[in-house]
Amino acid sequence: MTRTQPQPQPRPDTNCRPLRVAVVGATGAVGQEFLRVLHHRGFPIAELRLLASARSAGTEMQFAGQPCRVEELTADSFSGIDLALFSAGGAISKQFAPAAVEAGAVVVDNSSCFRMTEGVPLVVPEVNPEAIAAAGIGFGDGLRPGIIANPNCSTILMLVAVTPLHRAAGVKRMVVSTYQAASGAGAAAMRELEQQTREALDPANNGQVLTKDIFPFQYAFNLFSHNSPMEPNGYNQEEMKMVRETHKIWGDAEPAAITATCVRVPVMRAHAESINLTFERPLTEERARAILADAPGVALIDDRDANVFPTPLDASHRDDIFVGRIRQDISRPDGTSLDLFLCGDQVRKGAALNAVQIAELL
Numbered sequence: 051m052t053r054t055q056p057q058p059q060p061r062p063d064t065n066c067r068p069l070r071v072a073v074v075g076a077t078g079a080v081g082q083e084f085l086r087v088l089h090h091r092g093f094p095i096a097e098l099r100l101l102a103s104a105r106s107a108g109t110e111m112q113f114a115g116q117p118c119r120v121e122e123l124t125a126d127s128f129s130g131i132d133l134a135l136f137s138a139g140g141a142i143s144k145q146f147a148p149a150a151v152e153a154g155a156v157v158v159d160n161s162s163c164f165r166m167t168e169g170v171p172l173v174v175p176e177v178n179p180e181a182i183a184a185a186g187i188g189f190g191d192g193l194r195p196g197i198i199a200n201p202n203c204s205t206i207l208m209l210v211a212v213t214p215l216h217r218a219a220g221v222k223r224m225v226v227s228t229y230q231a232a233s234g235a236g237a238a239a240m241r242e243l244e245q246q247t248r249e250a251l252d253p254a255n256n257g258q259v260l261t262k263d264i265f266p267f268q269y270a271f272n273l274f275s276h277n278s279p280m281e282p283n284g285y286n287q288e289e290m291k292m293v294r295e296t297h298k299i300w301g302d303a304e305p306a307a308i309t310a311t312c313v314r315v316p317v318m319r320a321h322a323e324s325i326n327l328t329f330e331r332p333l334t335e336e337r338a339r340a341i342l343a344d345a346p347g348v349a350l351i352d353d354r355d356a357n358v359f360p361t362p363l364d365a366s367h368r369d370d371i372f373v374g375r376i377r378q379d380i381s382r383p384d385g386t387s388l389d390l391f392l393c394g395d396q397v398r399k400g401a402a403l404n405a406v407q408i409a410e411l412l
């Protein structure tokens with residue numbers, strides 16, 4: 051049986067001066083998670099500004115047990131702000147992140163808007179924290195305001211688990227299939243899955259679902275190819291993000307060959323991924339297991355005797371990426387290929403936690 055305890059997460063430097071923080075998209079799935087993570091990690095906050103659309107302006111949210119009023123996002127929202135955490139979609143980031151930087155803030159952006167922009171660091175703290183210092187962005191002497199991009203959630207989960215193996219044996223080729231939860235599409239998608247499930251189980255509806263506001267397909271008791279737009283090569287944008295962002299984050303002179311298939315499954319929260327890796331050098335499953343047992347942000351659930359492996363429920367509301375099914379790929383007898391399966395809470399590590407960890411590095 052292999053089951054490791056979740057790794058303790060680094061805490062912010064308690065000597066850091068408290069910051070004036072804005073959360074853009076505070077009422078959304080990621081925004082609400084931001085508030086939980088900031089509180090849970092004891093992030094040093096001098097002032098917290100919650101920003102959303104005019105629809106939510108005036109509503110009250112809770113932070114650390116205290117009521118906090120939501121304000122409408124405008125170009126003037128960032129005056130006096132040190133750190134702006136954006137999770138309101140690409141169009142909002144494109145329009146307002148430059149204004150936040152202009153006002154003197156460091157922006158950590160959860161949208162895909164700036165991820166592939168040259169000069170914008172794309173960061174997973176367990177993988178490439180050095181990219182932040184290289185860009186000169188931060189709060190100390192000689193550092194400047196700027197935008198740091200949070201990678202795509204499926205990319206983050208994958209790279210936390212795969213990068214330690216890449217460092218040990220050099221990933222030459224990676225084949226990944228995802229099983230993505232409703233929460234990845236936001237709070238409204240979670241409500242739609244819940245509503246459709248009720249409708250499908252209601253005898254009065256004869257198994258039919260009536261509500262299809264977010265996805266064009268029935269989601270409850272079904273699954274479908276990821277809803278992001280298709281690219282001309284037949285991959286959807288989610289799949290190509292996993293490829294392109296991994297290349298940028300790893301920054302290898304000879305990038306690994308990567309192919310991905312992304313699927314939306316009727317799970318409320320936490321994504322799963324099945325990953326096949328081919329390495330430059332042989333890597334045994336025992337060595338891979340030992341590497342992952344020591345890897346920051348990874349916890350193993352790999353109990354073959356009991357047939358117990360990671361599930362989205364294990365990963366929900368947890369910081370770690372849970373990895374199991376670590377096995378030699380029998381189609382490659384030379385020992386250069388492994389399979390594994392992982393689950394991770396993409397609202398937390400795939401978005402809010404990763405962004406707060408970036409802010410802690412600053």
Ligand SMILES: NC(=O)c1ccc[n+]([C@@H]2O[C@H](COP(=O)([O-])OP(=O)(O)OC[C@H]3O[C@@H](n4cnc5c(N)ncnc54)[C@H](OP(=O)(O)O)[C@@H]3O)[C@@H](O)[C@H]2O)c1
Pocket residue numbers: 074075076077078079080081101102103104105106107123136137138139140142160161162202203233234235236237238396397400401
């Ligand atoms: N969900 C995930 O797992 C995940 C993971 C990684 C990255 N992301 C990215 O994070 C962003 C937010 O995702 P989400 O899942 O949290 O979405 P969501 O639940 O739909 O929340 C969207 C947020 O954006 C706000 N918003 C919408 N239009 C706005 C406007 N015109 N001005 C100001 N605020 C506006 C909403 O405010 P109202 O309540 O007022 O409408 C809400 O707070 C997206 O870019 C997404 O791609 C999400």
